[in-house]
Amino acid sequence: MIRLRDITKRFGDIVAVDDVNLSVPAGRIHGVLGRSGAGKSTLLRTVNLLERPDRGTVEVDGVDLTRLDHDALRHARSRIGMVFQHFRLLHNRTVAANVALPLKLHGTPRNLRATRVRELLELVGLPDKADAYPSRLSGGQRQRVAIARALASGPEVLLSDEATSALDPQTTIDILDLLVKLRAELGLTILLITHELDVVTRICDSASIMTDGAVTESGPVADLLATPGSQLGSQAFRLPDEGVSLDPRTGLEITFTGAAVGDPVVATLVNRFGLDVSITDAAVHTTTSGTVGRLRLRLPEGTDPVPAVEWLATNGYGVRRA
Amino acid sequence: MTEKLVEASLETLHMVGLSALWTLLAGVPLGVLLFATGPGGFRRRPVTHRVVGTVVNVGRSAPFVILMVAITPLTRALVGTTIGSAAAVVPLAVAAVPFFARLVESALLDVDPGLLEAADSMGAGRLGTIRHVMLPEALPGLLRGFTVTVVAITGYSAMAGAIGGGGLGDLAIRYGYQRYETGYMIATVVLLVALVQVVQFLGDHTARRLDRR
Numbered sequence: 001m002i003r004l005r006d007i008t009k010r011f012g013d014i015v016a017v018d019d020v021n022l023s024v025p026a027g028r029i030h031g032v033l034g035r036s037g038a039g040k041s042t043l044l045r046t047v048n049l050l051e052r053p054d055r056g057t058v059e060v061d062g063v064d065l066t067r068l069d070h071d072a073l074r075h076a077r078s079r080i081g082m083v084f085q086h087f088r089l090l091h092n093r094t095v096a097a098n099v100a101l102p103l104k105l106h107g108t109p110r111n112l113r114a115t116r117v118r119e120l121l122e123l124v125g126l127p128d129k130a131d132a133y134p135s136r137l138s139g140g141q142r143q144r145v146a147i148a149r150a151l152a153s154g155p156e157v158l159l160s161d162e163a164t165s166a167l168d169p170q171t172t173i174d175i176l177d178l179l180v181k182l183r184a185e186l187g188l189t190i191l192l193i194t195h196e197l198d199v200v201t202r203i204c205d206s207a208s209i210m211t212d213g214a215v216t217e218s219g220p221v222a223d224l225l226a227t228p229g230s231q232l233g234s235q236a237f238r239l240p241d242e243g244v245s246l247d248p249r250t251g252l253e254i255t256f257t258g259a260a261v262g263d264p265v266v267a268t269l270v271n272r273f274g275l276d277v278s279i280t281d282a283a284v285h286t287t288t289s290g291t292v293g294r295l296r297l298r299l300p301e302g303t304d305p306v307p308a309v310e311w312l313a314t315n316g317y318g319v320r321r322a
Numbered sequence: 323m324t325e326k327l328v329e330a331s332l333e334t335l336h337m338v339g340l341s342a343l344w345t346l347l348a349g350v351p352l353g354v355l356l357f358a359t360g361p362g363g364f365r366r367r368p369v370t371h372r373v374v375g376t377v378v379n380v381g382r383s384a385p386f387v388i389l390m391v392a393i394t395p396l397t398r399a400l401v402g403t404t405i406g407s408a409a410a411v412v413p414l415a416v417a418a419v420p421f422f423a424r425l426v427e428s429a430l431l432d433v434d435p436g437l438l439e440a441a442d443s444m445g446a447g448r449l450g451t452i453r454h455v456m457l458p459e460a461l462p463g464l465l466r467g468f469t470v471t472v473v474a475i476t477g478y479s480a481m482a483g484a485i486g487g488g489g490l491g492d493l494a495i496r497y498g499y500q501r502y503e504t505g506y507m508i509a510t511v512v513l514l515v516a517l518v519q520v521v522q523f524l525g526d527h528t529a530r531r532l533d534r535r
Contacts, residue, residue, distance in 0.1 A: 048443055077445035088440040090459050091535040102444040104454050133534040153444070 001026040001189040007056035016042040018213035029190040031200040034210035040193040048080045081150030085162035087142045089134040096130040102152040120148040140171035160192035201285045225292035226257045228320040237294040252297045255318030273308040334489035341414035353426020381420035410487030425467030429460040462533035469525025
């Protein structure tokens with residue numbers, strides 16, 4: 001549904017986006033994770049050409065947007081919804097007027113607008129706020145209004161620019177759940193950028209990691225998490241003292257996915273291999289395509305872990321010793 | 323005296339009302355042009371912006387009494403005479419339009435620039451953005467600017483009296499000043515103050531009601 005090819009964008013001497021390729025199939029949620037200044041916001045803005053790339057093509061639903069003229073681009077943009085970190089609602093208009101704005105801009109008759117606004121507010125869970133003004137709403141409610149507005153003209157694609165970054169953790173989860181629900185009900189394709197790892201692990205099917213304008217890692221979230229040494233994995237399973245606990249002589253890191261999650265792996269190590277392991281760290285992430293966990297163990301000094309490591313590797317666990 | 327005061331008040335209202343209307347009609351588009359072509363706008367045209375800006379600044383810096391006399395030919399061309407309330411409307415509007423246009427520009431600059439991007443992302447055209455996003459969002463600021471402008475026009479209108487524009491200013495000069503009739507002087511000042519108070523109150527009140535930030 002979205003296909004970016006060889007996108008490069010410079011601002012003066014700074015290369016904000018450096019030769020990025022990225023594609024999101026229809027109905028998928030893809031997350032771009034990166035620190036602020038990594039260029040992810042610029043990258044997102046190239047999708048609806050709010051930023052025109054210096055090089056590369058932007059394809060949405062099979063159409064190369066970079067070749068469209070002004071009017072065709074305006075029409076194409078109405079098929080791509082966008083939500084922002086700070087909502088960007090009209091303060092002096094009611095919720096209903098805000099949601100109706102894209103319809104008004106594209107000349108939808110008033111009676112149709114009213115019906116559509118009601119549907120949309122129902123969809124985002126704010127059916128009773130039509131006549132309220134945004135300043136009376138909480139952050140989460142404002143983002144719901146912004147989402148309803150973004151969906152007003154019935155887009156297939158939703159772009160999310162740090163949509164949850166200004167929200168508290170519980171509200172963040174509510175908004176993410178809403179996005180998942182909208183994907184299921186409307187078949188939306190969602191491209192989101194965020195600096196919050198939890199956003200990616202919670203709702204994204206696939207993810208890219210962006211550093212200094214370039215995509216350094218990309219793939220299905222569960223695969224990235226399960227790959228020992230991946231950037232997403234090391235961020236997700238970060239230890240404050242990783243260097244210390246992973247002593248190559250005594251440390252053992254086991255990554256398990258899918259069916260292996262329920263297995264008594266520690267008991268096996270103790271009973272079968274006689275290793276009196278102690279757990280130094282463990283974490284589990286539930287992604288849209290299954291669970292990925294990582295377990296860090298310390299072995300007693302002087303024991304030989306090799307048979308256990310081989311057994312783990314042949315049974316589908318990811319193992320790392322150093 | 324009452325009869326003269328009523329007549330002069332009506333003339334003043336007529337002058338101020340008409341010039342305010344023209345100022346609104348011309349000042350908003352001019353202010354939008356200044357905003358759109360300027361640094362914060364969505365249709366940056368630095369040369370256009372500077373030319374229009376300079377014209378506006380010249381218009382604003384000319385003292386009203388001088389302006390009024392200087393544009394006499396224009397006034398004659400537009401209304402056929404240079405005397406009377408109808409004629410006074412021309413210099414009043416010419417003086418107020420650039421003043422109001424600057425206030426329109428600054429009210430538009432006060433709107434969150436992120437809204438321009440949001441409108442862009444919805445596929446809004448330029449006119450749609452102005453009409454459905456920028457102007458509604460700037461409305462309280464526009465109204466405050468318009469109130470200030472109407473108050474200024476009221477002040478100028480008293481000067482217009484001096485060249486035969488009629489109205490309260492004219493009355494004050496001819497009866498209050500030249501004929502030493504203090505009663506007229508006091509009455510006109512009271513009426514002008516009352517007029518300004520009413521305009522300011524209505525403007526502030528409405529702007530506050532419209533402002534939902």
